[in-house]
Amino acid sequence: MAFMTSPQPIDPLIADRLARLQQRNAPRTAQNTTSVAAGARTRTTPAKSRRRHAARKSRVAALLLSCTTTGGLTALLSYVNHADASASQASAPVNTVKAIGSGVSTTAATVNPQVPATAATTTGSSAANTAGGVAASGSTAAAVGSASAGGTFTGDVVPNRYGNVQVQISVVNGTITASTAVQAPTSDRRSVSINNRAVPSLNTETTQAQSAKIQAISGATYTSNGYEQSLQSAIDQAVTAGALAG
Amino acid sequence: MSSTTLWYLSRSSGIVATVLAVLALIWGLLFSSRETGNRLRPAWWLDLHNWLGGLTLAFTIVHVITIFADSDAAIGVAQVFIPGTASRSTWAVTWGVLAMYLFAIVTLTSVGRVKRKLPRRVWHWIHLSSVGAVVITGLHAYQVGTDRDAVVFKAGLVVFAGAAMYPAAIRVIGLMTRK
Ligand code: HEM
Numbered sequence: 001m002a003f004m005t006s007p008q009p010i011d012p013l014i015a016d017r018l019a020r021l022q023q024r025n026a027p028r029t030a031q032n033t034t035s036v037a038a039g040a041r042t043r044t045t046p047a048k049s050r051r052r053h054a055a056r057k058s059r060v061a062a063l064l065l066s067c068t069t070t071g072g073l074t075a076l077l078s079y080v081n082h083a084d085a086s087a088s089q090a091s092a093p094v095n096t097v098k099a100i101g102s103g104v105s106t107t108a109a110t111v112n113p114q115v116p117a118t119a120a121t122t123t124g125s126s127a128a129n130t131a132g133g134v135a136a137s138g139s140t141a142a143a144v145g146s147a148s149a150g151g152t153f154t155g156d157v158v159p160n161r162y163g164n165v166q167v168q169i170s171v172v173n174g175t176i177t178a179s180t181a182v183q184a185p186t187s188d189r190r191s192v193s194i195n196n197r198a199v200p201s202l203n204t205e206t207t208q209a210q211s212a213k214i215q216a217i218s219g220a221t222y223t224s225n226g227y228e229q230s231l232q233s234a235i236d237q238a239v240t241a242g243a244l245a246g
Numbered sequence: 247m248s249s250t251t252l253w254y255l256s257r258s259s260g261i262v263a264t265v266l267a268v269l270a271l272i273w274g275l276l277f278s279s280r281e282t283g284n285r286l287r288p289a290w291w292l293d294l295h296n297w298l299g300g301l302t303l304a305f306t307i308v309h310v311i312t313i314f315a316d317s318d319a320a321i322g323v324a325q326v327f328i329p330g331t332a333s334r335s336t337w338a339v340t341w342g343v344l345a346m347y348l349f350a351i352v353t354l355t356s357v358g359r360v361k362r363k364l365p366r367r368v369w370h371w372i373h374l375s376s377v378g379a380v381v382i383t384g385l386h387a388y389q390v391g392t393d394r395d396a397v398v399f400k401a402g403l404v405v406f407a408g409a410a411m412y413p414a415a416i417r418v419i420g421l422m423t424r425k
Binding site: 054 | 249291305
């Protein structure tokens with residue numbers, strides 16, 4: 001039975017691989033032995049077993065590409081936004097106003113953001129006629145209504161760095177029944193996005209407070225301040241006309 | 247950093263995170279259906295798949311931090327972590343929050359040490375949830391993004407959805423014909 005105890009002949013390729021494996025493991029085994037022998041107080045630095053990443057270069061490329069794309073997109077979005085703003089500022093002074101928060105779009109006169117509020121002219125106020133007493137917009141805000149029946153009062157145009165804010169209120173029997181921004185900054189997508197959120201809240205606050213003492217909406221400070229000022233002027237007109245108590 | 251710059255950064259990092267998520271999905275599907283060709287080793291595909299997944303999470307974190315820091319976005323701690331708490335675009339933001347959690351879970355359970363502790367089947371199901379995460383990310387971007395109306399943005403969504411369909415179909419057909 002000698003053949004059972006004698007070692008099997010090993011394929012030279014496997015023998016070579018085994019030898020290399022042993023060689024690779026040797027430092028680790030030696031280190032383990034010394035650290036155990038030296039006791040717990042001896043600090044040994046384990047051999048750094050850095051895992052090779054199969055796609056190391058592609059990883060770096062992906063990281064760089066992602067960071068560059070983020071930077072490039074940021075620049076592009078900023079450029080597009082500014083282009084939007086310039087285009088809207090260059091547009092004609094008379095255009096369509098979206099009455100934000102009321103869902104009503106009326107053709108009325110608007111004021112070019114570049115034109116100072118006092119220089120605003122009232123033109124093309126077809127909405128004023130068709131809406132049954134809606135005041136034409138402009139800095140010389142008009143009031144339509146009487147003490148007994150109430151009416152609609154449009155406040156001053158309040159310009160800020162992003163555009164104009166102008167508020168219109170409806171008064172019935174001494175109560176503010178509705179408040180709408182006939183103008184709010186729409187010079188770029190950001191302003192539109194902010195005002196779509198802020199203006200409906202400001203409208204609701206006005207009808208609840210029945211005054212211009214409303215809370216500014218966080219993140220929409222410019223619009224809130226402009227809204228408050230324009231609202232105050234609309235209320236002043238209503239008071240002057242006798243529709244609201246002073 | 248101005249609020250406007252944060253806004254641009256949040257949008258761009260969101261877009262990049264979405265692209266990375268789709269690429270990670272494509273790489274993973276091609277790898278698991280063994281459709282990686284002969285030119286590059288399977289290990290390369292797997293390694294890059296893992297890396298793309300990690301980058302998705304990293305850019306999602308940048309997106310969320312910049313949204314949070316942008317005072318005009320009205321997104322606070324609760325809105326970032328609790329689904330359904332955003333006052334505006336509630337559902338759209340909820341999709342984003344859920345996608346963020348799914349990406350985090352999928353990535354963390356793929357870390358070697360954690361993965362080894364999980365039963366293979368459980369890990370696989372968790373990993374498959376990344377498909378759902380990519381889908382709801384698309385929904386999130388389409389519903390809440392400022393750029394959703396831009397033709398390039400819509401075209402990009404369609405192209406990436408289409409690109410992911412191909413490996414997904416290969417994987418499904420492969421599973422069905424294996425038996
Ligand atoms: C807590 C989680 C998240 C929150 C609170 C969140 C919030 C938001 C908000 C508020 C926006 C609108 C930004 C704007 O255009 O003004 C947005 C857009 C976007 N988000 Fe998220 N998000 C979250 C997670 C994610 C994730 C996980 C991804 C993708 C991996 C993502 C990708 C996007 C994309 C692509 C956009 C569109 C950007 C654009 O239109 O330019 N978001 N997100």
